[in-house]
Each structure stands twice: as C-alpha cells, then as structure tokens.
Amino acid sequence: MSVEDPKKDADRRITIWPQWLATCTLSLAAIGSGLANGWTSPYLAQLTSTEASMPLRLTDSEASWVASLLNLGRLVGALLSALCQEYIGRKKVLLLAGIPLITSWIFSIFATTVMWLHISRFCSGIGSGMMWAALSLYLSEIADPKIRGSLISMNVNASSVGMFLGNAMGPYLSMEMFGYVSLVPSILFMILFSLIPESPYHYLLHGDIDKAEASLKWFRREADVKAEMRDLQEFVDGAETNIFLKLKEFLMPSNLKKPLVIIGIYVFSYVSGYSALYSYAEIILTKGRITITPSLVVTILGFCMIVAGSTATLLVDKLGRKCLLIMSSVGTSISLALLGLHFHFLSLEYDPNTLTWLPIIALLTLNLSMSSGLLPIPSTLLGEMFTANMKNMATLCVSSSNALLSFASAKSYQPFLDLVGEKFVYWTYSICVLFSVPYVYFLIPETMGKSLIEIQRSIKK
Numbered sequence: 001m002s003v004e005d006p007k008k009d010a011d012r013r014i015t016i017w018p019q020w021l022a023t024c025t026l027s028l029a030a031i032g033s034g035l036a037n038g039w040t041s042p043y044l045a046q047l048t049s050t051e052a053s054m055p056l057r058l059t060d061s062e063a064s065w066v067a068s069l070l071n072l073g074r075l076v077g078a079l080l081s082a083l084c085q086e087y088i089g090r091k092k093v094l095l096l097a098g099i100p101l102i103t104s105w106i107f108s109i110f111a112t113t114v115m116w117l118h119i120s121r122f123c124s125g126i127g128s129g130m131m132w133a134a135l136s137l138y139l140s141e142i143a144d145p146k147i148r149g150s151l152i153s154m155n156v157n158a159s160s161v162g163m164f165l166g167n168a169m170g171p172y173l174s175m176e177m178f179g180y181v182s183l184v185p186s187i188l189f190m191i192l193f194s195l196i197p198e199s200p201y202h203y204l205l206h207g208d209i210d211k212a213e214a215s216l217k218w219f220r221r222e223a224d225v226k227a228e229m230r231d232l233q234e235f236v237d238g239a240e241t242n243i244f245l246k247l248k249e250f251l252m253p254s255n256l257k258k259p260l261v262i263i264g265i266y267v268f269s270y271v272s273g274y275s276a277l278y279s280y281a282e283i284i285l286t287k288g289r290i291t292i293t294p295s296l297v298v299t300i301l302g303f304c305m306i307v308a309g310s311t312a313t314l315l316v317d318k319l320g321r322k323c324l325l326i327m328s329s330v331g332t333s334i335s336l337a338l339l340g341l342h343f344h345f346l347s348l349e350y351d352p353n354t355l356t357w358l359p360i361i362a363l364l365t366l367n368l369s370m371s372s373g374l375l376p377i378p379s380t381l382l383g384e385m386f387t388a389n390m391k392n393m394a395t396l397c398v399s400s401s402n403a404l405l406s407f408a409s410a411k412s413y414q415p416f417l418d419l420v421g422e423k424f425v426y427w428t429y430s431i432c433v434l435f436s437v438p439y440v441y442f443l444i445p446e447t448m449g450k451s452l453i454e455i456q457r458s459i460k461k
Helices: 006-013 017-038 040-047 060-088 090-109 114-142 148-169 175-193 200-205 209-220 226-236 243-250 253-271 274-279 281-287 294-315 321-347 357-374 377-384 391-420 422-434 436-443 452-460
Strands: none
Touching: 017 040, 017 090, 017 114, 017 148, 017 175, 017 209, 040 060, 040 148, 040 274, 040 281, 040 294, 060 090, 060 114, 060 274, 060 391, 090 114, 090 175, 114 148, 114 200, 114 377, 114 391, 148 175, 148 294, 148 377, 200 209, 200 226, 209 226, 226 452, 243 253, 243 391, 253 274, 253 357, 253 377, 253 391, 253 422, 253 436, 274 281, 274 357, 274 391, 281 294, 281 357, 294 357, 321 357, 321 377, 321 422, 321 436, 357 377, 377 391, 391 422, 422 436
C-alpha cells in the first residue's frame, strides 16, 4: 500500500487564483501609472509642434520639465509610502496612491497653462511613487514562491499596457478626453482593491496573529496554513515597527549592501536612457526622418512591450532572474548601438528612405529587451531580498534613488543631446548598459522558487 508524501499533498491543495485575482486588481493601478507615462510621447510631440492644434505651446525647456516632473513626484511618493506603510499597512498605502493619480487627470483635463500641466505631472509622480514602493512588497508577501516572480512581473507589464494605451489614444484624443478615459482604471482600482485583504506580514508585524491567519487563508484557500504561519512568524521575528530604530539598523554597513546592489541594477536601467527615449520616442522617429507615421510606430512599439513583458512573466519563474537580466542587458546595448548608427548614417547624408527600417528595428528591440528583464526583474528582487525588519527602509532607499535616477535621466537627455548630438548619446548609453552583464553575473543572487525565509538563509550563507 503506497503512502502519499504529505508535502506533495499540501502543495497540491494550494490554491493560487486568489493571488492572481489580487494581482489583476492591482494591475488597474499599474495601468493608470502607465497611462501617465504613455501620455508623454504623443502629447509632447503635439505641444512642441507649431502645426498641431493644441490649447497651449511648450518650449523645449518646458517640455523637458513636463517629461521629468513625474519622476520628482515619484520621490515624494516613495517617501510618503515608506512612512505610511509601517503604520497603516501596504493595502491602505496602495489605495491612497489612487488619490493623486485621479487628481493628476483632473488637473490635466482642465489644464490651460503650463503650470497646471506641471502640477498634473507632479501628482502623477506622487501616486506612481506611492504605488510602486508598496506594490512589490505586497505581492511578495501574499505570493506562493512558485509564482512570486510572475505576479510582480505581471504588474510591471500592466504598466506597459497603460503606456501602449496612452500611445494608441494620444494621436486621436484631445488632452481633455484622454484625461477622462484615464480616470477609469484608477477609480475601478480603488473600488475593487478595497475588497482584497491586507498582507499577512503586516498583521504579524503588529502582533495580530488571528488576522494574519485569516488573510493567509484567503490567499491560500484550502491549504493548511499552520506551517506557513510558522515560517512567516520566523521571518518577522524580532522585527521593529519603530521607523527610527529601523533606520539606525539599516544604516549599518552590513545591511546597506543589499539595497546598494538593487540600486546598481536600477542605475543600469536608467543609464540606458530608456525613460527619456520612451518620452521622446515620437520626436526621435521624426528626427530620424522615417517614412512611416511616427505615432503609428510608437503604438506598435508599445504593443511589443506588452508581448515582451508577458513573456518575462511566463519565464521569470522558469529561467531565473539572472538569466533574463543578462539577456536583457545585451539586447538593450545592441539596440542603442543600432539607433546611434542610424543617426551616424544620416550625418553622412545617406538617403533616409533606405534607412527607415533601422531606427524602427532599433527601438523595437530596445523595447523588447528592456521589457523582458531590466524593467520587471529589479522590482521582483526588491520584493524578495530583504528581511522583515529591513523591507520598508530598503524600499524607501531604492524607490527614492530610483525616482532621482529617473528624473536625472529624463532631464539630462535634451542637454546631452544638444551638447554631443544623437549618435554619441545613444552610443554612450549602449556602452554604459553593457557593464551590467558582469555586475549581474557576480553580484545578483538567484532567488527563483525560494520562500522569503529560504532567500534570507541563502544570503546569510
């Protein structure tokens, strides 16, 4: 008579659809954030054009601020998120993030001056900063280890869906109508996510074991959660809720290493210039003198990001984090080199009609490469690599640095372009991002398939 393995039996009973339901609900907020990013490419091109019929006109300097103010707002949002998470929990912070996102679209709808546009972008940044600082932690805490990477990658990809929708709608809708449409996902998110439970980790950190167990049962359904509750209790054991004591412990050199490693990955993501290139995509294609309508190409690029992000969602828990990061870095470097080559050919007075395919292929492979690794994987690692005591401070540190890096990348693009020209800008980005390959290979730990407590044991070893 055969005896079934109890562990296998328990694994079989684990139900994952509630985790996917929570992720899909969160994706509405990610789409709202993506719409704010996707707004930039079509409307900056129109607001700086002398031919488009728009309620106001922007200079290159004003357009640069519109493109980059969102990232300054993200810094403020990350700070607010870290301060609030300790006391009110991940769920309430995520819900609060919907308020500035909704406010930003209201300002955009009624914008008649550059100042209102600046305020709108800054509010979008606050909402995005609050959301992304809490989202990875929330998903890492509710997810089964076998699908944790996929859940986090899915929401990064949902942001790509928002950017695609923004690029697709921008050429055909007025700024006012775009704002009305973009209000929908944020409002739906706040309604639906209010029905999803808080992370069990938050309850355990505050000593509420009954609520933690009820939350875990909601996400696991039929599974016996006693064993997992013991693991969670071990993970949060000794964790402080006082943010100043956490800060003191976080600043110890031994604890600073891990967030600095994560920040390093984000540095490579932003020295690729991707945040600036996406904002200026339509303008870049126009300067590249392609024979196809630039707005159509940008829409296709946005769709390709969704495909690449979906692929990453499927593969991140099969191929691993390091493999996808290395492939993404190599592909990004090659793409940027090709984009620089296109502008080099134009400077040699080659016929632009014969070169139309080159910038399109370059931007296509750039979007595919970034969306399959350098965009989603750092968020996954951020949710996985830290102890319960260090999670919030690490997220604050990484999210703040991320916002500053994104702002610097977007704001420096135009001055850098004016200084050295297109080809040298893209070749510089290409060389810089290539250095991420040895960085990832030697410094990034593989966390695929491990529980949060197993990851900490592995890092300690």
